[in-house]
Amino acid sequence: MRPTRATAALALPALVLPLALATAAPAAADPVPGGPWVCGAQPISLAGLTSNDELAAELARLAARHPGIVEVEEIGRSVEGRPLEAVTVGDGPRTLLVLTQVHGDEPMGTEAVLQLLKAAAAPTPAGAALREGVTIVAVPRINPDGWERYQDRDFADGLDPRRNANDIDLNRAFGPTTVDLALAPEAVAVQDLVEATEPDLVLDYHHQVSYTTEGTDDLVTMSVLWGTHPDVAPDVADDGRRAVAVIGDSLARSGHAEVTLYPRSDTATTARNGLSLDGYPTVLVEQRGQQEVGQKGHGALVREALVSMRAVADSLADGSFDAVSPGDADLLPERGDRVRENC
Ligand SMILES: [Zn+2]
Structure with missing residues (x-):
């Protein structure tokens, strides 16, 4: 059920304040893995993250620095009139679409994809190999209006x-949404972009x-899942499973990360299931919350997201993606219990 404006407003304190404030101390039986955690009233500054104005400037700079290599196109406007921009780097035969925010x-996915785009545009052998093998399309920040409120901590309108x-x-x-799309121009812009670019994969x-990984006290780095709706075509689901396996492998190599499967849901109207039902393999990536790790954890979140998206881009570019067994996705552990800070 969609919350009414009033219930959304009532829920806001939990969003505005660190989650630590909204929750009681953990019961003695709860697992309490190491952090980082945000404790008590410790303020979390979001000032270091890319604002809407900074994002527009950053994309314009990237296009100006790499003419003919980076293309930035406005694909629509948000409800409040902010530009929704798609960035394309490379002209390889496979197309990877990265959606964030x-x-x-x-x-944090937005911060990471900006780094991916810079790496792909770079005048280096690695950048050239990426561009020749894969066309990277990104929509860095689909919901700029929400970010404007969240970054500025401006919740006066509820x-x-x-x-x-x-x-x-x-x-x-x-997918088969019942949302009045006239009220969701951001989703319409993404849907139109998907149909225009026909991506081989969407992240x-x-x-x-x-959360912990099931059966352990280890904190989950990210949980991932392909289009699991029963009507998703098997080859589409398999490409999603390949991407999940590539992501799991990429972070396992980094040594510290815990990647789990995300709990299955057949909700057809999410991007994961909806776009997969349309024939575009789509993987949901759910990182640990930036509000729970605080500024100290921001760098790690960006690195982890970047490792995952870069690994998928590289595997599409060098063709190794097709040799990945979809069944490898099933080797990832399940997500376990929710855990809270122990401050
Ligand atoms: Zn989300």
């Missing part, structure tokens, strides 16, 4: 920064809260 308060300015959850506006970056 469809929920306005889930920002809108949930996760949703768009018409109070729509954009991640329920895909959709989000944040969850803090």
